[in-house]
Amino acid sequence: MRHYAHRTALLYGALFVCALYFLSPLYVMLVASFKTLAEVRGSSIISLPEVWTIQPWIKAWSEACSGLECNGIRPYFIATFEIAIPAVAFSVLLGALNGYVMAKWRSRSADLIFTLLLVGSFVPLQLYLIPLAITLRELNIYGTTAGLILIHTVYGIPLTTMLFRNFYVALPDELVRAAIMDGAGFFKIFFSVILPLSPAIAIVAVILVFSGIYNDFLFALTFGETGKRPIMAAVQNIVASSYGIKEYNVNIAAVMISALPTLLLFLVAGRFFVRGLTQGALKG
Amino acid sequence: MSLKLTNLAKSFGPVEVLRDINIEIEKGDFLVLLGSSGCGKTTLLNCIAGLDETSAGKIEINGRDVTRIDPSDRNVAMVFQSYALYPTMKVARNISFGLECQGVPRAERQRAVERVAGLLQIADLLDRKPSQLSGGQRQRVAIGRALVRDPEIFLLDEPMSNLDVKLRNQMRLELRELHGKLGATFVLVTHDQIEAMTMATKVAVLDGGQVQQFGTPHDIYYTPRNRFVAEFVGLNKMNFLAGRITFRDAEPAVAVGDHVAPLSHYVFSERNPEEGQRVLLGIRPENIYRSRDRLEGRAFFRVERNVRRKDMTGGDLQVWFEFEDQLIACRVRSSRLPDLEEKNTFFLDLQNASLFDAATEMRL
Amino acid sequence: MRMSANRIKAWLVLIPCIVVVFYFIWGFAAYTAYLSVTKSTFLPDHEFIGTANYRVLFDHHRWWVAYSNMFIFGGLYLAGCLALGIGLAILLDRLTGSETLFRTIYLYPMSLSLIVTGLAWQWILNPTIGIQKLVRDAGYPDFKFNWVSSPDHAILTVAFAAIWHGTGLIMILFLSGIKSVDPEIWKASRIDRIPAWRVYFNIILPQLRATLLTAVMLLGFQVVRSFDVVVALTDGGPGYASDVPARYVFEYFFERGRIGQGSAAAVVMVVTMIAIVLPYLYFEVRRKEA
Numbered sequence: 037m038r039h040y041a042h043r044t045a046l047l048y049g050a051l052f053v054c055a056l057y058f059l060s061p062l063y064v065m066l067v068a069s070f071k072t073l074a075e076v077r078g079s080s081i082i083s084l085p086e087v088w089t090i091q092p093w094i095k096a097w098s099e100a101c102s103g104l105e106c107n108g109i110r111p112y113f114i115a116t117f118e119i120a121i122p123a124v125a126f127s128v129l130l131g132a133l134n135g136y137v138m139a140k141w142r143s144r145s146a147d148l149i150f151t152l153l154l155v156g157s158f159v160p161l162q163l164y165l166i167p168l169a170i171t172l173r174e175l176n177i178y179g180t181t182a183g184l185i186l187i188h189t190v191y192g193i194p195l196t197t198m199l200f201r202n203f204y205v206a207l208p209d210e211l212v213r214a215a216i217m218d219g220a221g222f223f224k225i226f227f228s229v230i231l232p233l234s235p236a237i238a239i240v241a242v243i244l245v246f247s248g249i250y251n252d253f254l255f256a257l258t259f260g261e262t263g264k265r266p267i268m269a270a271v272q273n274i275v276a277s278s279y280g281i282k283e284y285n286v287n288i289a290a291v292m293i294s295a296l297p298t299l300l301l302f303l304v305a306g307r308f309f310v311r312g313l314t315q316g317a318l319k320g
Numbered sequence: 321m322s323l324k325l326t327n328l329a330k331s332f333g334p335v336e337v338l339r340d341i342n343i344e345i346e347k348g349d350f351l352v353l354l355g356s357s358g359c360g361k362t363t364l365l366n367c368i369a370g371l372d373e374t375s376a377g378k379i380e381i382n383g384r385d386v387t388r389i390d391p392s393d394r395n396v397a398m399v400f401q402s403y404a405l406y407p408t409m410k411v412a413r414n415i416s417f418g419l420e421c422q423g424v425p426r427a428e429r430q431r432a433v434e435r436v437a438g439l440l441q442i443a444d445l446l447d448r449k450p451s452q453l454s455g456g457q458r459q460r461v462a463i464g465r466a467l468v469r470d471p472e473i474f475l476l477d478e479p480m481s482n483l484d485v486k487l488r489n490q491m492r493l494e495l496r497e498l499h500g501k502l503g504a505t506f507v508l509v510t511h512d513q514i515e516a517m518t519m520a521t522k523v524a525v526l527d528g529g530q531v532q533q534f535g536t537p538h539d540i541y542y543t544p545r546n547r548f549v550a551e552f553v554g555l556n557k558m559n560f561l562a563g564r565i566t567f568r569d570a571e572p573a574v575a576v577g578d579h580v581a582p583l584s585h586y587v588f589s590e591r592n593p594e595e596g597q598r599v600l601l602g603i604r605p606e607n608i609y610r611s612r613d614r615l616e617g618r619a620f621f622r623v624e625r626n627v628r629r630k631d632m633t634g635g636d637l638q639v640w641f642e643f644e645d646q647l648i649a650c651r652v653r654s655s656r657l658p659d660l661e662e663k664n665t666f667f668l669d670l671q672n673a674s675l676f677d678a679a680t681e682m683r684l
Numbered sequence: 685m686r687m688s689a690n691r692i693k694a695w696l697v698l699i700p701c702i703v704v705v706f707y708f709i710w711g712f713a714a715y716t717a718y719l720s721v722t723k724s725t726f727l728p729d730h731e732f733i734g735t736a737n738y739r740v741l742f743d744h745h746r747w748w749v750a751y752s753n754m755f756i757f758g759g760l761y762l763a764g765c766l767a768l769g770i771g772l773a774i775l776l777d778r779l780t781g782s783e784t785l786f787r788t789i790y791l792y793p794m795s796l797s798l799i800v801t802g803l804a805w806q807w808i809l810n811p812t813i814g815i816q817k818l819v820r821d822a823g824y825p826d827f828k829f830n831w832v833s834s835p836d837h838a839i840l841t842v843a844f845a846a847i848w849h850g851t852g853l854i855m856i857l858f859l860s861g862i863k864s865v866d867p868e869i870w871k872a873s874r875i876d877r878i879p880a881w882r883v884y885f886n887i888i889l890p891q892l893r894a895t896l897l898t899a900v901m902l903l904g905f906q907v908v909r910s911f912d913v914v915v916a917l918t919d920g921g922p923g924y925a926s927d928v929p930a931r932y933v934f935e936y937f938f939e940r941g942r943i944g945q946g947s948a949a950a951v952v953m954v955v956t957m958i959a960i961v962l963p964y965l966y967f968e969v970r971r972k973e974a
Contacts (some may be wrong), residue, residue: 194888219392251797
């Protein structure tokens with residue numbers, strides 16, 4: 037028995053050490069964001085604050101400067117949601133419809149399109165930048181919210197299509213056949229029979245696509261509107277471009293705020309995250 | 321004529337799954353499509369439903385050519401093997417969804433649901449979701465969904481295969497009763513010959529995408545058209561003996577080894593056989609007795625053999641003996657058990673035997 | 685027939701998807717490949733100049749630094765994520781209670797952006813406020829830990845941060861793989877007196893080749909596209925010591941106005957990816973068939 041107790045202790049020891057590695061950045065950012073600037077500069081950011089202050093968070097939210105604009109990260113935060121919400125809605129709805137067609141109205145050419153979509157999702161995004169810039173200019177939406185909504189809808193489609201298709205393939209074909217016998221048409225079958233079965237996979241898709249858009253940096257940096265850039269590009273800019281004395285505590289608070297939405301989403305709906313990642317990954 | 325299939329064929333790419341199907345049934349018939357898995361019976365049902373397109377041939381329902389008509393306009397209803405109940409809809413909406421798609425007003429739909437629920441005794445289930453139902457209840461709902469549309473033809477795809485044996489027997493009775501009450505035409509697909517024999521007015525035995533025999537259950541059992549049907553139908557497998565035709569006083573007889581029996585009772589289907597023609601003599605195990613009293617005519621073989629093997633099958637016993645280098649099965653009542661290697665006298669009654677040409681395996 | 689009406693509707697529904705596939709994905713990729721053989725600078729230019737962009741690229745020292753960094757970073761990242769991820773998956777599989785707590789701790793970095801990841805580690809590794817400062821303040825004034833600003837070590841810190849971000853996914857993939865293996869194996873191994881570590885390494889992990897394939901593909905994909913974490917952590921510095929191809933391409937597109945050369949670099953990225961992935965895929969598929 038002692039032997040087993042020994043092993044259990046070892047097991048927990050190993051897990052605990054790893055937990056420290058994974059938790060340390062979160063810890064550091066939390067404590068540093070509650071310190072005064074003097075304290076950050078006086079000691080390392082790692083030690084616990086002597087005086088706790090919420091000032092850096094307030095300043096990060098409404099006063100921090102990105103370039104010459106000093107409105108905090110609030111406008112960028114809002115701008116990100118203005119982009120993410122429609123883009124998530126469009127790409128999830130289109131993905132569900134695509135998945136329905138590809139799983140339940142199968143044809144050889146639909147299978148080919150799916151394969152091209154899947155393989156295409158491995159192309160590095162850098163290859164899209166120049167043609168995308170040209171296209172957005174032609175459409176007159178370069179550097180606008182509409183442009184980013186279009187981009188994220190388009191490049192969200194491979195993921196959502198794959199999620200819904202794999203989910204719908206597992207639904208029995210007889211369900212569709214029964215509905216056909218009942219005289220339901222293409223859209224009636226989708227909206228009355230298939231879609232009501234989809235909340236679980238829709239939640240997974242919404243979470244994954246939202247996190248992807250929210251955490252996006254490349255498109256945000258390239259096509260973001262000055263003053264209304266998506267959050268990751270903005271926060272990177274705030275950190276990189278502060279003039280004079282670097283206000284580490286404010287910068288760290290800004291990063292913390294920008295990290296909160298997806299972090300909270302993960303803590304609340306972690307199991308959907310896990311499901312989406314393992315499911316999505318296994319087919320990719 | 322309620323349903324008429326003429327020269328129906330169906331291929332998936334280069335694979336021919338149905339060939340030259342000709343079936344015609346009357347209103348009120350109960351047609352069973354019988355065959356083992358992969359014989360094309362479900363594809364045939366789907367073609368009748370309109371879910372699969374046919375490659376050639378014609379489908380007529382009540383004299384109307386429906387070959388190229390949409391499933392929902394054929395006035396047929398279908399019960400699926402998995403029942404395919406819509407999981408998110410309550411039972412009532414499951415049943416009325418078809419009417420909803422046709423734009424039937426709500427009040428009328430509700431009356432129709434009530435009528436069907438009364439008929440199937442599922443009125444207390446109407447507010448449940450399919451996941452809250454037992455297997456038998458689900459099946460009733462699936463039947464209800466078909467019933468509510470008042471179709472000309474009911475199509476049922478192995479509706480009992482997901483039920484346990486006890487429930488299956490009960491549903492079989494209920495389905496027969498329902499068929500009697502409605503007087504509608506039923507087409508049922510199954511691989512279970514008991515289902516076919518007990519429910520059908522007409523049976524089509526399918527194999528390799530072709531109809532091997534189409535007729536009443538009685539025809540199929542007593543006058544199988546070829547060796548396949550003879551072997552496929554019947555709970556205990558038919559015995560086949562290699563023999564030849566001989567004539568005695570211009571009367572045909574069959575000879576197996578040294579044994580000869582007259583065939584004066586046998587109705588030859590086409591032309592009369594020739595002297596010396598090689599044949600297969602098919603005798604069912606239940607037509608082999610251990611006492612002379614049970615013989616029905618004067619056509620029989622009498623052999624004395626040792627019991628080689630015996631299998632208990634519940635109500636009765638299957639006993640095996642050797643005859644002309646073959647193991648022959650014989651059904652005996654288990655109250656009179658023979659011992660292994662005990663010598664017995666067996667009477668092979670040819671009154672209900674079938675004769676097949678040895679080469680073509682078609683019935684003579 | 686209405687069946688075909690439904691088919692027509694199905695195709696109509698697929699139109700946006702078809703546009704995405706043939707225009708936004710494959711069309712764009714092909715267009716970039718085309719730009720790589722043109723004289724494009726600030727704007728696309730259709731003058732054909734053959735392989736000139738590629739020759740300039742291959743003569744460029746900075747490109748080779750970025751390109752080899754991709755392999756250094758990729759090797760460390762794959763090895764780190766796989767070793768740590770598989771190890772944690774096994775440890776968690778051993779655990780009877782409190783699995784959810786540890787799993788959440790190991791997985792939460794996944795939900796953060798690579799920008800947040802890069803910035804957080806940049807502060808911890810920053811010599812003037814991070815670990816070096818902490819240790820010095822604790823009474824070791826000669827302690828030195830400045831990898832993030834050292835040309836030889838900067839790319840290692842990038843790998844370190846990326847491993848922190850990517851391990852959770854590998855862990856969760858392998859954990860679900862391990863749990864899906866027939867539990868009777870454990871009964872059999874106890875009767876045969878096989879130690880647990882041997883069961884993992886000789887019996888269970890060899891059954892998870894498909895999981896490994898998935899994991900390697902996913903991680904490899906991350907390596908090629910890695911851009912955010914580098915920008916946030918070192919911004920390619922010091923100098924261009926920790927530059928990577930994805931960042932090189934971006935800079936040549938938008939900051940240096942050399943679209944042709946940037947496109948050539950992007951094409952080389954893709955070709956490299958295919959050159960690594962295809963043989964591996966081929967090998968794995970053939971194994972499966974054998």
